[in-house]
Amino acid sequence: MAYTPVAVRNFDRIRKKLPSALRVEVDRQVRAICEHPTLGERKRSDLSGVFVHKLRLAGQLYLLAYWIDEAEQVVTLLALGGHEYFYRDLKRYLAA
Numbered sequence: 001m002a003y004t005p006v007a008v009r010n011f012d013r014i015r016k017k018l019p020s021a022l023r024v025e026v027d028r029q030v031r032a033i034c035e036h037p038t039l040g041e042r043k044r045s046d047l048s049g050v051f052v053h054k055l056r057l058a059g060q061l062y063l064l065a066y067w068i069d070e071a072e073q074v075v076t077l078l079a080l081g082g083h084e085y086f087y088r089d090l091k092r093y094l095a096a
Contacts, residue, residue, distance in 0.1 A: 065090055
């Protein structure tokens with residue numbers, strides 16, 4: 001059974017700023033994550049419980065961070081962006 005995607009406000013804001021071709025690819029990757037939630041790499045330490053899926057779009061590496069809620073069958077999309085400062089900003093978001 002597929003999980004339901006739920007995006008936080010920050011994720012939606014970043015996604016809206018992407019060009020339409022990239023937005024379509026992100027949507028395709030989100031559907032793939034909902035089908036196979038452990039597709040991304042599980043993080044440790046400060047980001048315990050967070051998964052990060054790496055994807056190449058238009059020659060650039062993007063990272064997509066998400067949580068999995070097994071009980072509710074929900075994938076919470078946390079962040080999307082390039083590698084530079086991604087983990088620092090994600091830690092700040094989770095600490096807030």
